[in-house]
Amino acid sequence: MLDTTTPLVEMTDISISFGGIRAVDHASISLHRGEVVGLLGHNGAGKSTLIKILSGAYKRDSGDIRINGEAAAINNPRDAKAYGIETVYQQLAVADNVDAAANLFLGREMITPLGTLDDAAMESRAREVMGRLNPNFRRFKEPVKALSGGQRQSVAIARAILFDARILIMDEPTASLGPQETAQVGELIKQLKSEGIGIFLISHDIHDVFDLADRVVVMKNGKVVGEAKTSDVTKDEVLGMIIMGKVPPGAKPGPGAIAI
Ligand SMILES: Nc1ncnc2c1ncn2[C@@H]1O[C@H](COP(=O)(O)OP(=O)(O)OP(=O)(O)O)[C@@H](O)[C@H]1O
Numbered sequence: 001m002l003d004t005t006t007p008l009v010e011m012t013d014i015s016i017s018f019g020g021i022r023a024v025d026h027a028s029i030s031l032h033r034g035e036v037v038g039l040l041g042h043n044g045a046g047k048s049t050l051i052k053i054l055s056g057a058y059k060r061d062s063g064d065i066r067i068n069g070e071a072a073a074i075n076n077p078r079d080a081k082a083y084g085i086e087t088v089y090q091q092l093a094v095a096d097n098v099d100a101a102a103n104l105f106l107g108r109e110m111i112t113p114l115g116t117l118d119d120a121a122m123e124s125r126a127r128e129v130m131g132r133l134n135p136n137f138r139r140f141k142e143p144v145k146a147l148s149g150g151q152r153q154s155v156a157i158a159r160a161i162l163f164d165a166r167i168l169i170m171d172e173p174t175a176s177l178g179p180q181e182t183a184q185v186g187e188l189i190k191q192l193k194s195e196g197i198g199i200f201l202i203s204h205d206i207h208d209v210f211d212l213a214d215r216v217v218v219m220k221n222g223k224v225v226g227e228a229k230t231s232d233v234t235k236d237e238v239l240g241m242i243i244m245g246k247v248p249p250g251a252k253p254g255p256g257a258i259a260i
């Protein structure tokens with residue numbers, strides 16, 4: 001039975017090595033409906049690798065993935081999409097020369113009964129989804145290259161949620177954006193959260209995620225240092241987890257916590 005306490009995502013004891021490097025080492029992480037979980041850690045900590053296992057880009061060596069409480073077979077990106085898992089990367093994967101609607105439906109175009117592209121249906125669906133995310137967006141007919149970084153990022157996010165994503169992975173979504181555009185993406189995240197979508201928000205910068213996240217999970221050298229509700233810890237304490245692997249009283253230690 002599905003209930004609100006069953007996590008949307010439960011990754012348990014996940015490991016993967018590349019050659020001799022344990023990129024992810026017995027990591028466990030969970031996500032609930034309408035929750036934003038910040039995944040933090042220095043460069044090379046294993047954040048992207050862990051979530052690439054969830055998005056089907058990498059195959060884990062060991063560990064379990066459960067979606068809505070049931071064992072999930074995720075072996076490639078198509079499997080992940082079938083579970084409602086979508087990813088938005090820092091590198092904005094948008095096609096510059098076409099408009100927002102065309103970007104949203106790239107590779108999964110809507111077709112009329114006669115077999116032609118259903119431009120009217122695609123534009124109307126694009127307006128609906130973009131309107132939900134960013135009500136001020138009006139520039140549907142312009143090529144995406146004419147848009148601001150924040151507007152382009154909202155197109156990338158709309159593309160990800162268009163096909164009923166329940167689980168959204170955002171890997172450094174604001175790394176190439178200015179402060180105003182970063183704030184705009186923050187508003188998008190709040191909107192998605194209010195719709196019950198669970199979000200993994202990945203960053204090596206605590207300032208990007210602390211205010212948006214309900215919970216943070218810190219990784220270091222492939223291991224989970226610890227996790228905490230953001231209301232139970234300070235930014236400085238989370239910095240201590242990221243830099244030293246030191247877990248404060250308000251956090252739950254993981255396998256990567258240093259003994260104090
Ligand atoms: N495809 C790969 N082949 C070999 N090594 C890899 C591969 N992907 C990741 N690694 C290694 O795994 C480790 C974790 O990398 P990962 O990209 O997950 O870190 P990250 O926490 O996302 O860092 P960043 O903040 O820089 O994005 C690193 O040592 C990296 O070099």
Ligand SMILES: [Mg+2]
Binds near residue numbers: 049171
């Ligand atoms: Mg990364």
